[in-house]
Amino acid sequence: MAISSLHATTSLHSPCTTNASFRQNQIIFFTTRSNRRGGTRHGGARTFQVSCSVDKPVVIGLAADSGCGKSTFMRRLTSVFGGAAEPPKGGNPDSNTLISDTTTVICLDDYHSLDRTGRKEKGVTALDPRANDFDLMYEQVKAIKEGKAIDKPIYNHVTGLLDPPELIQPPKIFVIEGLHPMFDERVRDLLDFSIYLDISDEVKFAWKIQRDMAERGHSLESIKASIEARKPDFDAFIDPQKQYADAVIEVLPTQLIPDDNEGKVLRVKLIMKEGVKNFNPVYLFDEGSSITWVPCGRKLTCSYPGIKFSYGPDTYFGHEVSVLEMDGQFDRLDELIYVESHLSNLSTKFYGEVTQQMLKHADFPGSNNGTGLFQTIIGLKIRDLYEQIVAERAGAPTEAAKV
Amino acid sequence: MAISSLHATTSLHSPCTTNASFRQNQIIFFTTRSNRRGGTRHGGARTFQVSCSVDKPVVIGLAADSGCGKSTFMRRLTSVFGGAAEPPKGGNPDSNTLISDTTTVICLDDYHSLDRTGRKEKGVTALDPRANDFDLMYEQVKAIKEGKAIDKPIYNHVTGLLDPPELIQPPKIFVIEGLHPMFDERVRDLLDFSIYLDISDEVKFAWKIQRDMAERGHSLESIKASIEARKPDFDAFIDPQKQYADAVIEVLPTQLIPDDNEGKVLRVKLIMKEGVKNFNPVYLFDEGSSITWVPCGRKLTCSYPGIKFSYGPDTYFGHEVSVLEMDGQFDRLDELIYVESHLSNLSTKFYGEVTQQMLKHADFPGSNNGTGLFQTIIGLKIRDLYEQIVAERAGAPTEAAKV
Numbered sequence: 001m002a003i004s005s006l007h008a009t010t011s012l013h014s015p016c017t018t019n020a021s022f023r024q025n026q027i028i029f030f031t032t033r034s035n036r037r038g039g040t041r042h043g044g045a046r047t048f049q050v051s052c053s054v055d056k057p058v059v060i061g062l063a064a065d066s067g068c069g070k071s072t073f074m075r076r077l078t079s080v081f082g083g084a085a086e087p088p089k090g091g092n093p094d095s096n097t098l099i100s101d102t103t104t105v106i107c108l109d110d111y112h113s114l115d116r117t118g119r120k121e122k123g124v125t126a127l128d129p130r131a132n133d134f135d136l137m138y139e140q141v142k143a144i145k146e147g148k149a150i151d152k153p154i155y156n157h158v159t160g161l162l163d164p165p166e167l168i169q170p171p172k173i174f175v176i177e178g179l180h181p182m183f184d185e186r187v188r189d190l191l192d193f194s195i196y197l198d199i200s201d202e203v204k205f206a207w208k209i210q211r212d213m214a215e216r217g218h219s220l221e222s223i224k225a226s227i228e229a230r231k232p233d234f235d236a237f238i239d240p241q242k243q244y245a246d247a248v249i250e251v252l253p254t255q256l257i258p259d260d261n262e263g264k265v266l267r268v269k270l271i272m273k274e275g276v277k278n279f280n281p282v283y284l285f286d287e288g289s290s291i292t293w294v295p296c297g298r299k300l301t302c303s304y305p306g307i308k309f310s311y312g313p314d315t316y317f318g319h320e321v322s323v324l325e326m327d328g329q330f331d332r333l334d335e336l337i338y339v340e341s342h343l344s345n346l347s348t349k350f351y352g353e354v355t356q357q358m359l360k361h362a363d364f365p366g367s368n369n370g371t372g373l374f375q376t377i378i379g380l381k382i383r384d385l386y387e388q389i390v391a392e393r394a395g396a397p398t399e400a401a402k403v
Numbered sequence: 404m405a406i407s408s409l410h411a412t413t414s415l416h417s418p419c420t421t422n423a424s425f426r427q428n429q430i431i432f433f434t435t436r437s438n439r440r441g442g443t444r445h446g447g448a449r450t451f452q453v454s455c456s457v458d459k460p461v462v463i464g465l466a467a468d469s470g471c472g473k474s475t476f477m478r479r480l481t482s483v484f485g486g487a488a489e490p491p492k493g494g495n496p497d498s499n500t501l502i503s504d505t506t507t508v509i510c511l512d513d514y515h516s517l518d519r520t521g522r523k524e525k526g527v528t529a530l531d532p533r534a535n536d537f538d539l540m541y542e543q544v545k546a547i548k549e550g551k552a553i554d555k556p557i558y559n560h561v562t563g564l565l566d567p568p569e570l571i572q573p574p575k576i577f578v579i580e581g582l583h584p585m586f587d588e589r590v591r592d593l594l595d596f597s598i599y600l601d602i603s604d605e606v607k608f609a610w611k612i613q614r615d616m617a618e619r620g621h622s623l624e625s626i627k628a629s630i631e632a633r634k635p636d637f638d639a640f641i642d643p644q645k646q647y648a649d650a651v652i653e654v655l656p657t658q659l660i661p662d663d664n665e666g667k668v669l670r671v672k673l674i675m676k677e678g679v680k681n682f683n684p685v686y687l688f689d690e691g692s693s694i695t696w697v698p699c700g701r702k703l704t705c706s707y708p709g710i711k712f713s714y715g716p717d718t719y720f721g722h723e724v725s726v727l728e729m730d731g732q733f734d735r736l737d738e739l740i741y742v743e744s745h746l747s748n749l750s751t752k753f754y755g756e757v758t759q760q761m762l763k764h765a766d767f768p769g770s771n772n773g774t775g776l777f778q779t780i781i782g783l784k785i786r787d788l789y790e791q792i793v794a795e796r797a798g799a800p801t802e803a804a805k806v
Contacts, residue, residue: 285688285689285694285696285745286688286696286698286702286745287701287702288700288701288702289696289697289698289699289700289702290695290696290697290699290700291688291694291695291696291697292693292694292695293688293689293692293693293694294692294693294694294715295689295692296692296693297691297692297693297715297716298690298691298716299689299690299691299692300692312697312700313700313701342688342689
């Protein structure tokens with residue numbers, strides 16, 4: 001049984017303040033439970049370090065199925081804060097972690113309690129909660145949130161094994177991304193903001209066809225079989241998390257092309273929960289009304305099939321939400337800046353910041369459609385949320401410059 | 404053969420300037436042709452008076468079928484300029500003319516060359532050009548436009564006879580309303596702005612049912628028969644004029660109530676031609692884009708079936724147009740001011756002027772729907788057009804205050 005111990009290392013000479021919750025938990029022991037559940041875990045007890053930070057991290061959860069653009073999303077998010085996200089220096093080359101000046105993104109696959117062999121033996125998928133260690137996930141996210149460093153396991157996607165843990169210092173913004181960030185109520189309650197990337201079955205299928213059939217030579221039958229095999233656990237354990245998300249990015253087939261099943265032109269919805277602290281939903285033209293907008297006309301000439309935006313209030317799992325939808329794709333920069341100029345509550349710091357971010361990463365997947373646009377917007381909203389929380393903690397009224 | 408003569412009566416002591424076109428036409432003779440076409444006309448040669456006006460009238464044409472809200476429209480128009488419109492003082496009590504400080508509205512039925520008996524004898528309807536004297540119409544509209552008074556015939560709707568003419572002085576704004584303001588090319592060319600009120604067959608039928616069956620006790624069969632009888636001439640002579648209109652108000656059944664045929668809730672389109680001098684189409688949110696807007700939501704709570712606006716570019720008889728559509732009706736003032744605040748290019752002089760005008764005449768038909776709203780807007784656009792023309796003539800750049 002592996003035990004990880006936590007030590008308070010805050011020096012008296014440190015400029016940092018300690019906090020009450022930290023004092024109550026100067027030493028935290030927790031169990032990885034890797035043995036109990038039959039998985040293997042390399043490395044045993046390790047010493048945790050407490051980071052010297054005035055601010056405790058803001059914790060963000062991002063849920064999505066494997067291979068659904070989470071890493072692109074994370075690169076867009078870290079880009080909003082400036083600086084590139086890179087794996088921890090000198091560590092395991094198969095680490096799933098990305099670190100930038102402000103953000104640290106960890107992959108929740110690292111909390112697999114069963115490795116590939118273990119899952120095969122028990123007949124459970126990685127989607128199954130029984131293949132994941134939620135106690136450890138909770139304890140480590142909680143520690144980070146309290147400003148303490150953690151010794152996080154690594155699930156090696158190449159070998160399918162659990163590698164020795166890596167040390168993670170509490171950053172300004174801590175993102176947990178993966179299959180189950182909102183599955184466990186305790187972890188969920190630690191999140192300052194949560195996002196669910198909801199890729200519709202049709203689009204998922206079209207993407208898999210594109211990647212696995214065209215690029216990897218898999219058969220259509222095997223792709224269908226792999227999707228079908230995954231579906232029951234996905235529906236049981238992953239999909240229900242979206243009801244808890246503060247923002248959902250829903251990716252659907254276009255409605256601009258009749259009977260389209262290519263999955264190249266996308267209709268993307270940004271579903272934003274109302275009443276979330278430090279989060280003001282983006283709106284189009286008139287807050288709270290229902291609007292459709294085809295910006296292609298006299299001022300913009302969009303190529304087929306054009307672009308269509310929709311905006312309006314709705315309910316989502318019983319919550320009041322605002323929904324912004326983009327169907328179609330951008331051909332050129334002027335379309336993007338034109339669209340940006342008509343959206344409000346974007347939390348940009350200057351006019352055109354969304355467009356600038358999108359252009360900066362024009363090579364990222366989805367840069368010409370709603371996935372890239374909405375990921376960028378969510379990145380700006382998270383920056384805004386972070387700044388509001390910091391300002392709040394400093395006891396000062398928020399005066400973040402917003403456009 | 405009745406001959407009307409025109410005399411220059413401008414006094415040397417008059418403060419008015421005369422104009423070149425007037426000098427070239429100091430005496431105009433024209434023929435009413437009433438005898439030739441078999442109609443009767445009371446009164447013979449009369450002396451025309453030339454009005455003392457620096458500005459020649461701006462001439463507006465309004466086309467519509469009989470009983471389709473033209474008079475309400477005219478009352479809304481004159482109200483925009485202030486002051487009430489009244490029949491000429493001390494004249495024929497059956498005069499069709501309405502005069503206010505700035506506007507004079509004449510009914511083109513006054514140019515019927517055949518009276519009711521004459522039409523019956525010849526077997527033509529009032530819609531038939533053969534029952535109307537376009538030469539006289541042209542000459543008199545032209546005279547008015549040149550700043551000369553006219554001696555206009557009166558068609559008595561009560562007796563069905565042609566009464567003795569009435570003297571009409573050139574006003575600031577001269578409106579010719581009736582069945583054929585854009586039928587004759589010469590008359591059409593005299594118009595500074597033209598409007599066509601286009602009531603769909605379904606709505607016309609519903610209105611007639613309401614009025615003639617419910618209020619006058621006609622049978623459904625007789626109403627259907629009267630509509631059918633009118634239709635061929637209407638389609639041949641009235642309807643084609645809409646292709647020439649600068650603005651068309653189209654009244655259609657609602658699409659908010661499935662299979663509605665009551666004609667109480669209306670969908671009204673304001674079709675505005677692009678590139679018309681001194682006329683900038685109204686737009687919603689974003690000029691030139693295609694937009695739908697349901698203002699009922701978090702800020703406004705509209706009762707069933709709600710309100711839906713649409714806006715966008717389109718083509719109409721080969722012309723580029725902007726179309727603003729309102730489906731549904733207002734319940735309360737706050738809905739109206741909210742809508743007004745989101746429309747641009749309204750040519751109002753202060754915030755809320757549209758709402759103020761609508762409230763002032765809340766008892767007029769259509770005050771809670773798109774007919775009243777768009778009539779009011781057209782009234783403001785005509786005021787704007789008039790002011791631009793006056794400013795242009797004065798050689799000064801237009802600086803009309805616009806909201």
